[in-house]
Amino acid sequence: MQSATKMNSWLLNYPKAGDQIRLFCLPYAGGGASVYRGWQEAFPAEVGVYPLQLPGRENRISEQPICSMQELVYALAEVVIPHLDRPFMLFGHSLGARIAFELARHLRRVGERQPSRLIVSGSRAPHIPEPKPVHHLPDDAFIRELRRLAGTPETILQSRELINLFLPMLRADFTVDETYSCVEDKPLSCPITAFGGTKDTEAAQEEIEAWQFHTTGNVSLEMIDGDHFFVQTRRDILLPAVSTVLRQYVSQLVDLPQQ
Secondary structure (H helix, E strand, O other): OOOHHHHHHHEOOOOOOOOOEEEEEEOOOOOOHHHHOOHHHHOOOOEEEEEEOOOOOHHHOOOOOOOOHHHHHHHHHHHHHHHOOOOEEEEEEOHHHHHHHHHHHHHHHOOOOOOOEEEEEOOOOOOOOOOOOOOOOOHHHHHHHHHHHOOOOHHHHOOHHHHHHHHHHHHHHHHHHHHOOOOOOOOEOOOEEEEEEOOOOOOOHHHHHHHHHHEOOOEEEEEEOOOOOHHHHOHHHHHHHHHHHHHHHHHHHHHOOOO
């Protein structure tokens, strides 16, 4: 088992006893928990928002990043399982969506509670592989790809000192993403809400629609005017849309008869 200190590094805010539902958030490749700064204030008070911090970034920059989807999911499960004593949802953007999906499947395998809903953003369905892997490229070519994807600040890319600091984490995340293979299993039972960017060259609408093959629940899709990083650039649209999903669920909890 992981120590309490280790768990606190993964889960920056300890879940509150008053939560009616919890939203655990997974970042995109190269991102950290700060991607979700300000989300708590955008949602109903009954919802607890808990970004998960992966090793090798932000306050965990000195730690060894993880290069395997399986290892990452096993570690995340240890962190979240103690806090699944009430309904929860998983949110992930890009790589984070596929991590969230595999986390949900792993929780099912070990007999734990399933998410009330999986919310995926900017992600191809998990059975669709990355068409042009880059994690194995030499540094200069890898940095060119990072610049093309526009997810890494230019201040980092232009500084040899900074890029050397961040390269191990970035390579690890891209390795997790590009070596991941979705093993065939029965679909999830929870509904899926999917968000996509109309100008996203990394996840086309038809690739996002393919999430329907991974659940027996309903799948809803909302396309947002933006590129791959609409999770940051179009928060004005994304956050109200996610809040609507959460409010609907909170209202259902309120309407349930008391036992």
